[in-house]
Amino acid sequence: MDLEEKIAEYQFTGEGLSGFLIERTAKRLKRAFQQELTKMNAGLTADQWVVMDLLANKGALNQLEICRYLAKDPPTVTRILDLLVDKQLLQRKTDPEDRRRFLVSLTRGGMNRHFELITRVKEFRKKHFNALSPYDIELLLSVLEKINQSIDEE
Amino acid sequence: MDLEEKIAEYQFTGEGLSGFLIERTAKRLKRAFQQELTKMNAGLTADQWVVMDLLANKGALNQLEICRYLAKDPPTVTRILDLLVDKQLLQRKTDPEDRRRFLVSLTRGGMNRHFELITRVKEFRKKHFNALSPYDIELLLSVLEKINQSIDEE
DNA sequence: TGTAAATAATTAGCATACGAACTAAATGGA
DNA sequence: TCCATTTAGTTCGTATGCTAATTATTTACA
Structure with a gap:
Protein backbone atom coordinates (compact mmCIF):
# COMPACT_ATOMS: atom_id res chain seq x y z
CA MET A 1 0.00 0.00 0.00
CA ASP A 2 1.59 3.27 -1.04
CA LEU A 3 1.35 6.60 0.70
CA GLU A 4 -1.60 7.87 -1.31
CA GLU A 5 -3.61 4.82 -0.42
CA LYS A 6 -2.74 5.03 3.24
CA ILE A 7 -3.82 8.63 3.32
CA ALA A 8 -7.08 7.77 1.59
CA GLU A 9 -7.62 4.84 3.92
CA TYR A 10 -7.49 6.98 7.04
CA GLN A 11 -9.05 10.10 5.64
CA PHE A 12 -12.00 9.63 7.96
CA THR A 13 -10.10 10.16 11.18
CA GLY A 14 -10.87 13.72 12.13
CA GLU A 15 -7.45 14.84 13.18
CA GLY A 16 -6.27 13.29 9.95
CA LEU A 17 -3.93 10.50 9.06
CA SER A 18 -1.16 11.41 11.44
CA GLY A 19 -3.52 11.90 14.38
CA PHE A 20 -5.03 8.49 13.96
CA LEU A 21 -1.77 6.62 13.48
CA ILE A 22 -0.04 8.45 16.28
CA GLU A 23 -2.89 7.80 18.68
CA ARG A 24 -3.00 4.15 17.73
CA THR A 25 0.71 3.63 18.29
CA ALA A 26 0.58 5.49 21.60
CA LYS A 27 -2.26 3.28 22.78
CA ARG A 28 -0.47 0.11 21.75
CA LEU A 29 2.73 1.09 23.49
CA LYS A 30 0.90 1.95 26.65
CA ARG A 31 -1.08 -1.27 26.58
CA ALA A 32 2.08 -3.32 26.09
CA PHE A 33 3.70 -1.55 29.01
CA GLN A 34 0.63 -2.07 31.18
CA GLN A 35 0.70 -5.79 30.42
CA GLU A 36 4.35 -5.87 31.40
CA LEU A 37 3.50 -4.25 34.75
CA THR A 38 0.69 -6.71 35.29
CA LYS A 39 3.02 -9.61 34.53
CA MET A 40 5.43 -8.46 37.21
CA ASN A 41 2.62 -8.01 39.76
CA ALA A 42 3.48 -4.36 40.13
CA GLY A 43 0.03 -3.56 41.49
CA MET B 1 18.51 20.65 23.88
CA ASP B 2 20.22 17.86 21.98
CA LEU B 3 19.02 14.30 21.55
CA GLU B 4 20.90 12.93 24.55
CA GLU B 5 19.35 15.48 26.82
CA LYS B 6 15.89 14.88 25.49
CA ILE B 7 16.26 11.20 26.09
CA ALA B 8 17.50 11.81 29.62
CA GLU B 9 14.69 14.27 30.25
CA TYR B 10 11.99 11.75 29.47
CA GLN B 11 13.70 8.67 30.75
CA PHE B 12 11.06 8.34 33.46
CA THR B 13 8.16 7.69 31.15
CA GLY B 14 7.65 3.97 31.34
CA GLU B 15 7.15 3.23 27.71
CA GLY B 16 10.23 5.34 27.11
CA LEU B 17 10.91 8.53 25.28
CA SER B 18 8.95 7.72 22.19
CA GLY B 19 5.90 6.53 24.10
CA PHE B 20 5.66 9.70 26.08
CA LEU B 21 6.19 12.07 23.17
CA ILE B 22 3.86 10.15 20.90
CA GLU B 23 1.13 10.07 23.50
CA ARG B 24 1.53 13.76 24.20
CA THR B 25 1.25 14.74 20.55
CA ALA B 26 -1.74 12.46 20.06
CA LYS B 27 -3.51 14.04 23.01
CA ARG B 28 -2.78 17.55 21.79
CA LEU B 29 -4.06 16.81 18.29
CA LYS B 30 -7.23 15.29 19.62
CA ARG B 31 -7.82 18.17 22.00
CA ALA B 32 -7.33 20.72 19.21
CA PHE B 33 -9.78 18.83 17.06
CA GLN B 34 -12.30 18.59 19.89
CA GLN B 35 -12.09 22.34 20.41
CA GLU B 36 -12.72 22.84 16.72
CA LEU B 37 -15.84 20.69 16.96
CA THR B 38 -17.02 22.61 20.00
CA LYS B 39 -16.46 25.90 18.19
CA MET B 40 -18.68 24.79 15.35
CA ASN B 41 -21.40 23.60 17.75
CA ALA B 42 -21.16 20.10 16.36
CA GLY B 43 -22.72 18.61 19.49
C1' DT C 1 -3.78 47.94 54.53
C1' DG C 2 -7.68 45.89 52.17
C1' DT C 3 -9.53 43.90 48.51
C1' DA C 4 -9.62 42.07 43.76
C1' DA C 5 -7.16 38.95 40.97
C1' DA C 6 -4.30 35.00 40.44
C1' DT C 7 -2.80 30.41 41.82
C1' DA C 8 -2.89 25.32 43.81
C1' DA C 9 -5.61 21.74 44.45
C1' DT C 10 -10.12 19.50 44.62
C1' DT C 11 -14.76 18.09 43.17
C1' DA C 12 -18.28 16.90 39.87
C1' DG C 13 -19.92 15.32 35.43
C1' DC C 14 -19.39 13.25 31.20
C1' DA C 15 -16.73 10.48 27.89
C1' DT C 16 -13.23 7.10 26.66
C1' DA C 17 -9.91 2.71 27.57
C1' DC C 18 -9.59 -1.81 28.89
C1' DG C 19 -10.16 -6.41 31.10
C1' DA C 20 -13.49 -9.80 32.57
C1' DA C 21 -17.76 -11.88 32.69
C1' DC C 22 -22.19 -12.50 30.43
C1' DT C 23 -26.09 -13.36 26.76
C1' DA C 24 -27.59 -14.71 22.40
C1' DA C 25 -26.80 -16.59 18.05
C1' DA C 26 -24.12 -19.30 14.73
C1' DT C 27 -20.91 -23.08 13.59
C1' DG C 28 -18.64 -27.53 13.44
C1' DG C 29 -17.84 -32.17 14.54
C1' DA C 30 -19.38 -36.61 16.65
C1' DT D 1 -29.25 -33.79 15.36
C1' DC D 2 -26.90 -32.48 19.60
C1' DC D 3 -23.66 -30.17 22.05
C1' DA D 4 -19.23 -27.82 22.64
C1' DT D 5 -17.00 -23.98 20.71
C1' DT D 6 -16.79 -19.65 18.60
C1' DT D 7 -18.46 -15.11 17.56
C1' DA D 8 -21.10 -10.42 18.16
C1' DG D 9 -22.46 -7.46 21.24
C1' DT D 10 -23.43 -5.82 26.07
C1' DT D 11 -22.62 -4.98 31.00
C1' DC D 12 -19.69 -4.03 34.92
C1' DG D 13 -15.80 -2.13 37.44
C1' DT D 14 -11.87 0.66 37.62
C1' DA D 15 -8.87 4.23 35.75
C1' DT D 16 -7.85 8.21 32.91
C1' DG D 17 -8.95 12.82 30.02
C1' DC D 18 -11.10 17.13 29.88
C1' DT D 19 -14.11 21.15 31.16
C1' DA D 20 -16.24 23.90 34.53
C1' DA D 21 -17.00 25.26 39.10
C1' DT D 22 -15.33 25.51 44.04
C1' DT D 23 -12.22 26.26 48.13
C1' DA D 24 -8.20 27.97 50.25
C1' DT D 25 -4.29 30.65 49.97
C1' DT D 26 -1.26 34.11 48.12
C1' DT D 27 -0.12 38.17 45.38
C1' DA D 28 -0.70 42.66 43.54
C1' DC D 29 -2.31 47.01 43.45
C1' DA D 30 -5.01 50.97 44.77
Whole structure:
Protein backbone atom coordinates (compact mmCIF):
# COMPACT_ATOMS: atom_id res chain seq x y z
CA MET A 1 0.00 0.00 0.00
CA ASP A 2 1.59 3.27 -1.04
CA LEU A 3 1.35 6.60 0.70
CA GLU A 4 -1.60 7.87 -1.31
CA GLU A 5 -3.61 4.82 -0.42
CA LYS A 6 -2.74 5.03 3.24
CA ILE A 7 -3.82 8.63 3.32
CA ALA A 8 -7.08 7.77 1.59
CA GLU A 9 -7.62 4.84 3.92
CA TYR A 10 -7.49 6.98 7.04
CA GLN A 11 -9.05 10.10 5.64
CA PHE A 12 -12.00 9.63 7.96
CA THR A 13 -10.10 10.16 11.18
CA GLY A 14 -10.87 13.72 12.13
CA GLU A 15 -7.45 14.84 13.18
CA GLY A 16 -6.27 13.29 9.95
CA LEU A 17 -3.93 10.50 9.06
CA SER A 18 -1.16 11.41 11.44
CA GLY A 19 -3.52 11.90 14.38
CA PHE A 20 -5.03 8.49 13.96
CA LEU A 21 -1.77 6.62 13.48
CA ILE A 22 -0.04 8.45 16.28
CA GLU A 23 -2.89 7.80 18.68
CA ARG A 24 -3.00 4.15 17.73
CA THR A 25 0.71 3.63 18.29
CA ALA A 26 0.58 5.49 21.60
CA LYS A 27 -2.26 3.28 22.78
CA ARG A 28 -0.47 0.11 21.75
CA LEU A 29 2.73 1.09 23.49
CA LYS A 30 0.90 1.95 26.65
CA ARG A 31 -1.08 -1.27 26.58
CA ALA A 32 2.08 -3.32 26.09
CA PHE A 33 3.70 -1.55 29.01
CA GLN A 34 0.63 -2.07 31.18
CA GLN A 35 0.70 -5.79 30.42
CA GLU A 36 4.35 -5.87 31.40
CA LEU A 37 3.50 -4.25 34.75
CA THR A 38 0.69 -6.71 35.29
CA LYS A 39 3.02 -9.61 34.53
CA MET A 40 5.43 -8.46 37.21
CA ASN A 41 2.62 -8.01 39.76
CA ALA A 42 3.48 -4.36 40.13
CA GLY A 43 0.03 -3.56 41.49
CA LEU A 44 0.17 -0.34 39.48
CA THR A 45 -1.25 1.13 36.31
CA ALA A 46 1.10 2.55 33.69
CA ASP A 47 0.19 6.10 34.68
CA GLN A 48 0.70 5.38 38.35
CA TRP A 49 4.13 3.95 37.62
CA VAL A 50 5.11 7.02 35.63
CA VAL A 51 4.28 9.28 38.56
CA MET A 52 6.31 7.12 40.93
CA ASP A 53 9.25 7.01 38.58
CA LEU A 54 9.14 10.77 38.13
CA LEU A 55 9.25 11.31 41.89
CA ALA A 56 12.02 8.74 42.26
CA ASN A 57 14.10 10.76 39.82
CA LYS A 58 13.19 14.32 40.74
CA GLY A 59 12.47 14.06 44.46
CA ALA A 60 9.55 15.93 46.03
CA LEU A 61 7.39 17.91 43.58
CA ASN A 62 4.17 19.80 43.88
CA GLN A 63 1.19 18.71 41.85
CA LEU A 64 1.42 21.31 39.13
CA GLU A 65 5.03 20.36 38.54
CA ILE A 66 3.88 16.78 38.12
CA CYS A 67 1.21 17.98 35.68
CA ARG A 68 3.78 19.79 33.58
CA TYR A 69 6.28 16.97 33.49
CA LEU A 70 3.68 14.41 32.53
CA ALA A 71 1.38 16.55 30.38
CA LYS A 72 -1.62 15.63 32.51
CA ASP A 73 -4.45 17.78 33.88
CA PRO A 74 -4.67 18.69 37.55
CA PRO A 75 -7.81 16.58 38.18
CA THR A 76 -6.16 13.55 36.62
CA VAL A 77 -3.05 13.98 38.73
CA THR A 78 -5.12 14.46 41.87
CA ARG A 79 -6.84 11.15 41.29
CA ILE A 80 -3.68 9.24 40.47
CA LEU A 81 -2.03 10.59 43.63
CA ASP A 82 -5.07 9.66 45.73
CA LEU A 83 -4.76 6.08 44.59
CA LEU A 84 -1.04 5.97 45.29
CA VAL A 85 -1.54 7.50 48.72
CA ASP A 86 -4.17 4.84 49.45
CA LYS A 87 -1.55 2.24 48.57
CA GLN A 88 0.86 4.01 50.93
CA LEU A 89 3.35 4.43 48.13
CA LEU A 90 3.54 8.20 48.39
CA GLN A 91 2.67 11.07 50.70
CA ARG A 92 1.50 14.67 50.44
CA LYS A 93 3.07 17.20 52.81
CA THR A 94 1.94 20.82 52.91
CA ASP A 95 4.65 23.05 51.49
CA PRO A 96 5.62 25.47 54.29
CA GLU A 97 6.61 28.04 51.67
CA ASP A 98 3.10 28.12 50.19
CA ARG A 99 0.30 26.44 52.02
CA ARG A 100 -1.75 26.01 48.86
CA ARG A 101 0.76 23.49 47.63
CA PHE A 102 1.63 19.94 48.60
CA LEU A 103 5.07 18.50 48.33
CA VAL A 104 4.51 15.02 47.00
CA SER A 105 7.14 12.36 47.57
CA LEU A 106 7.60 8.59 47.70
CA THR A 107 7.21 6.89 51.05
CA ARG A 108 9.82 4.36 52.09
CA GLY A 109 7.45 1.70 50.80
CA GLY A 110 7.16 3.58 47.53
CA MET A 111 10.91 3.73 47.16
CA ASN A 112 11.15 0.02 47.81
CA ARG A 113 8.44 -0.75 45.25
CA HIS A 114 10.17 1.45 42.71
CA PHE A 115 13.46 -0.28 43.32
CA GLU A 116 11.89 -3.70 42.87
CA LEU A 117 10.43 -2.74 39.50
CA ILE A 118 12.91 -0.40 37.88
CA THR A 119 15.23 -3.06 36.47
CA ARG A 120 12.53 -4.79 34.49
CA VAL A 121 11.02 -1.51 33.39
CA LYS A 122 14.40 -0.48 32.02
CA GLU A 123 14.59 -3.71 30.09
CA PHE A 124 11.20 -3.01 28.58
CA ARG A 125 12.21 0.50 27.58
CA LYS A 126 15.41 -0.72 26.03
CA LYS A 127 13.67 -3.44 24.06
CA HIS A 128 11.34 -1.04 22.27
CA PHE A 129 13.82 1.76 22.21
CA ASN A 130 16.33 -0.41 20.40
CA ALA A 131 13.86 -0.97 17.61
CA LEU A 132 14.66 2.61 16.65
CA SER A 133 18.02 3.95 15.58
CA PRO A 134 19.15 7.32 16.93
CA TYR A 135 18.38 8.60 13.45
CA ASP A 136 14.80 7.28 13.64
CA ILE A 137 14.37 8.98 16.98
CA GLU A 138 15.63 12.28 15.64
CA LEU A 139 13.18 12.01 12.78
CA LEU A 140 10.31 11.11 15.03
CA LEU A 141 11.05 13.99 17.35
CA SER A 142 11.31 16.47 14.51
CA VAL A 143 8.04 15.39 12.91
CA LEU A 144 6.20 15.42 16.23
CA GLU A 145 7.70 18.84 16.86
CA LYS A 146 6.30 20.13 13.58
CA ILE A 147 2.85 18.85 14.45
CA ASN A 148 3.05 20.43 17.89
CA GLN A 149 4.06 23.73 16.38
CA SER A 150 1.20 23.70 13.96
CA ILE A 151 -1.15 23.19 16.93
CA ASP A 152 0.49 25.98 18.90
CA GLU A 153 -0.01 28.39 16.02
CA GLU A 154 -3.74 28.61 16.67
CA MET B 1 18.51 20.65 23.88
CA ASP B 2 20.22 17.86 21.98
CA LEU B 3 19.02 14.30 21.55
CA GLU B 4 20.90 12.93 24.55
CA GLU B 5 19.35 15.48 26.82
CA LYS B 6 15.89 14.88 25.49
CA ILE B 7 16.26 11.20 26.09
CA ALA B 8 17.50 11.81 29.62
CA GLU B 9 14.69 14.27 30.25
CA TYR B 10 11.99 11.75 29.47
CA GLN B 11 13.70 8.67 30.75
CA PHE B 12 11.06 8.34 33.46
CA THR B 13 8.16 7.69 31.15
CA GLY B 14 7.65 3.97 31.34
CA GLU B 15 7.15 3.23 27.71
CA GLY B 16 10.23 5.34 27.11
CA LEU B 17 10.91 8.53 25.28
CA SER B 18 8.95 7.72 22.19
CA GLY B 19 5.90 6.53 24.10
CA PHE B 20 5.66 9.70 26.08
CA LEU B 21 6.19 12.07 23.17
CA ILE B 22 3.86 10.15 20.90
CA GLU B 23 1.13 10.07 23.50
CA ARG B 24 1.53 13.76 24.20
CA THR B 25 1.25 14.74 20.55
CA ALA B 26 -1.74 12.46 20.06
CA LYS B 27 -3.51 14.04 23.01
CA ARG B 28 -2.78 17.55 21.79
CA LEU B 29 -4.06 16.81 18.29
CA LYS B 30 -7.23 15.29 19.62
CA ARG B 31 -7.82 18.17 22.00
CA ALA B 32 -7.33 20.72 19.21
CA PHE B 33 -9.78 18.83 17.06
CA GLN B 34 -12.30 18.59 19.89
CA GLN B 35 -12.09 22.34 20.41
CA GLU B 36 -12.72 22.84 16.72
CA LEU B 37 -15.84 20.69 16.96
CA THR B 38 -17.02 22.61 20.00
CA LYS B 39 -16.46 25.90 18.19
CA MET B 40 -18.68 24.79 15.35
CA ASN B 41 -21.40 23.60 17.75
CA ALA B 42 -21.16 20.10 16.36
CA GLY B 43 -22.72 18.61 19.49
CA LEU B 44 -20.26 15.74 19.16
CA THR B 45 -17.07 14.49 20.73
CA ALA B 46 -14.07 13.81 18.54
CA ASP B 47 -14.61 10.06 18.83
CA GLN B 48 -18.28 10.36 17.99
CA TRP B 49 -17.42 12.38 14.90
CA VAL B 50 -14.91 9.78 13.77
CA VAL B 51 -17.55 7.07 13.93
CA MET B 52 -20.01 9.17 11.95
CA ASP B 53 -17.41 10.03 9.34
CA LEU B 54 -16.44 6.38 9.01
CA LEU B 55 -20.04 5.38 8.37
CA ALA B 56 -20.51 8.28 5.94
CA ASN B 57 -17.61 6.91 3.92
CA LYS B 58 -18.09 3.17 4.23
CA GLY B 59 -21.86 2.85 4.52
CA ALA B 60 -23.41 0.38 6.96
CA LEU B 61 -20.95 -1.57 9.10
CA ASN B 62 -21.30 -3.96 11.98
CA GLN B 63 -19.75 -3.07 15.31
CA LEU B 64 -16.67 -5.24 15.05
CA GLU B 65 -15.86 -3.68 11.72
CA ILE B 66 -16.07 -0.30 13.38
CA CYS B 67 -13.78 -1.56 16.13
CA ARG B 68 -11.19 -2.67 13.63
CA TYR B 69 -11.24 0.46 11.55
CA LEU B 70 -10.92 2.72 14.57
CA ALA B 71 -8.75 0.55 16.81
CA LYS B 72 -11.27 0.73 19.62
CA ASP B 73 -12.59 -1.99 21.95
CA PRO B 74 -16.08 -3.39 21.60
CA PRO B 75 -17.34 -1.88 24.87
CA THR B 76 -16.07 1.53 23.85
CA VAL B 77 -17.77 1.31 20.48
CA THR B 78 -21.01 0.12 22.07
CA ARG B 79 -21.11 3.20 24.26
CA ILE B 80 -20.24 5.65 21.52
CA LEU B 81 -22.99 4.16 19.37
CA ASP B 82 -25.47 4.34 22.24
CA LEU B 83 -24.82 8.06 22.56
CA LEU B 84 -25.17 8.62 18.81
CA VAL B 85 -28.40 6.61 18.68
CA ASP B 86 -29.75 8.72 21.56
CA LYS B 87 -28.99 11.78 19.43
CA GLN B 88 -30.83 10.10 16.55
CA LEU B 89 -27.77 10.44 14.35
CA LEU B 90 -27.46 6.74 13.64
CA GLN B 91 -29.39 3.51 13.84
CA ARG B 92 -28.75 -0.16 14.53
CA LYS B 93 -30.57 -2.68 12.36
CA THR B 94 -30.29 -6.41 12.93
CA ASP B 95 -28.31 -8.02 10.14
CA PRO B 96 -30.65 -10.60 8.52
CA GLU B 97 -27.60 -12.64 7.50
CA ASP B 98 -26.48 -13.06 11.10
CA ARG B 99 -28.79 -12.07 13.87
CA ARG B 100 -25.94 -11.56 16.33
CA ARG B 101 -24.86 -8.55 14.34
CA PHE B 102 -26.18 -5.07 13.88
CA LEU B 103 -25.78 -3.09 10.72
CA VAL B 104 -25.01 0.39 11.92
CA SER B 105 -25.69 3.32 9.63
CA LEU B 106 -26.33 7.06 9.68
CA THR B 107 -29.91 8.22 9.89
CA ARG B 108 -31.03 10.98 7.56
CA GLY B 109 -30.39 13.40 10.40
CA GLY B 110 -26.92 11.92 10.82
CA MET B 111 -26.18 12.38 7.13
CA ASN B 112 -27.32 15.98 7.34
CA ARG B 113 -25.21 16.65 10.39
CA HIS B 114 -22.22 15.09 8.68
CA PHE B 115 -22.76 17.20 5.62
CA GLU B 116 -22.95 20.37 7.69
CA LEU B 117 -19.64 19.65 9.38
CA ILE B 118 -17.47 17.94 6.81
CA THR B 119 -16.23 21.08 5.08
CA ARG B 120 -14.80 22.62 8.19
CA VAL B 121 -13.40 19.32 9.36
CA LYS B 122 -11.57 18.99 6.07
CA GLU B 123 -10.12 22.45 6.52
CA PHE B 124 -8.87 21.44 9.95
CA ARG B 125 -7.26 18.30 8.61
CA LYS B 126 -5.60 20.17 5.81
CA LYS B 127 -4.22 22.84 8.11
CA HIS B 128 -2.34 20.36 10.27
CA PHE B 129 -1.64 18.01 7.45
CA ASN B 130 0.06 20.76 5.50
CA ALA B 131 2.50 21.27 8.31
CA LEU B 132 4.03 17.99 7.16
CA SER B 133 5.57 17.30 3.78
CA PRO B 134 4.85 13.98 2.08
CA TYR B 135 8.39 13.09 3.04
CA ASP B 136 7.69 13.82 6.71
CA ILE B 137 4.62 11.67 6.56
CA GLU B 138 6.53 8.78 5.02
CA LEU B 139 9.09 9.07 7.80
CA LEU B 140 6.48 9.23 10.49
CA LEU B 141 4.69 6.20 9.12
CA SER B 142 7.88 4.19 8.85
CA VAL B 143 8.99 5.00 12.40
CA LEU B 144 5.55 4.25 13.83
CA GLU B 145 5.58 1.03 11.85
CA LYS B 146 8.87 0.00 13.44
CA ILE B 147 7.48 0.63 16.89
CA ASN B 148 4.35 -1.34 16.09
CA GLN B 149 6.43 -4.23 14.83
CA SER B 150 8.53 -4.30 17.95
CA ILE B 151 5.30 -4.51 19.97
CA ASP B 152 3.95 -7.29 17.76
CA GLU B 153 7.09 -9.35 18.27
CA GLU B 154 6.15 -10.18 21.87
C1' DT C 1 -3.78 47.94 54.53
C1' DG C 2 -7.68 45.89 52.17
C1' DT C 3 -9.53 43.90 48.51
C1' DA C 4 -9.62 42.07 43.76
C1' DA C 5 -7.16 38.95 40.97
C1' DA C 6 -4.30 35.00 40.44
C1' DT C 7 -2.80 30.41 41.82
C1' DA C 8 -2.89 25.32 43.81
C1' DA C 9 -5.61 21.74 44.45
C1' DT C 10 -10.12 19.50 44.62
C1' DT C 11 -14.76 18.09 43.17
C1' DA C 12 -18.28 16.90 39.87
C1' DG C 13 -19.92 15.32 35.43
C1' DC C 14 -19.39 13.25 31.20
C1' DA C 15 -16.73 10.48 27.89
C1' DT C 16 -13.23 7.10 26.66
C1' DA C 17 -9.91 2.71 27.57
C1' DC C 18 -9.59 -1.81 28.89
C1' DG C 19 -10.16 -6.41 31.10
C1' DA C 20 -13.49 -9.80 32.57
C1' DA C 21 -17.76 -11.88 32.69
C1' DC C 22 -22.19 -12.50 30.43
C1' DT C 23 -26.09 -13.36 26.76
C1' DA C 24 -27.59 -14.71 22.40
C1' DA C 25 -26.80 -16.59 18.05
C1' DA C 26 -24.12 -19.30 14.73
C1' DT C 27 -20.91 -23.08 13.59
C1' DG C 28 -18.64 -27.53 13.44
C1' DG C 29 -17.84 -32.17 14.54
C1' DA C 30 -19.38 -36.61 16.65
C1' DT D 1 -29.25 -33.79 15.36
C1' DC D 2 -26.90 -32.48 19.60
C1' DC D 3 -23.66 -30.17 22.05
C1' DA D 4 -19.23 -27.82 22.64
C1' DT D 5 -17.00 -23.98 20.71
C1' DT D 6 -16.79 -19.65 18.60
C1' DT D 7 -18.46 -15.11 17.56
C1' DA D 8 -21.10 -10.42 18.16
C1' DG D 9 -22.46 -7.46 21.24
C1' DT D 10 -23.43 -5.82 26.07
C1' DT D 11 -22.62 -4.98 31.00
C1' DC D 12 -19.69 -4.03 34.92
C1' DG D 13 -15.80 -2.13 37.44
C1' DT D 14 -11.87 0.66 37.62
C1' DA D 15 -8.87 4.23 35.75
C1' DT D 16 -7.85 8.21 32.91
C1' DG D 17 -8.95 12.82 30.02
C1' DC D 18 -11.10 17.13 29.88
C1' DT D 19 -14.11 21.15 31.16
C1' DA D 20 -16.24 23.90 34.53
C1' DA D 21 -17.00 25.26 39.10
C1' DT D 22 -15.33 25.51 44.04
C1' DT D 23 -12.22 26.26 48.13
C1' DA D 24 -8.20 27.97 50.25
C1' DT D 25 -4.29 30.65 49.97
C1' DT D 26 -1.26 34.11 48.12
C1' DT D 27 -0.12 38.17 45.38
C1' DA D 28 -0.70 42.66 43.54
C1' DC D 29 -2.31 47.01 43.45
C1' DA D 30 -5.01 50.97 44.77
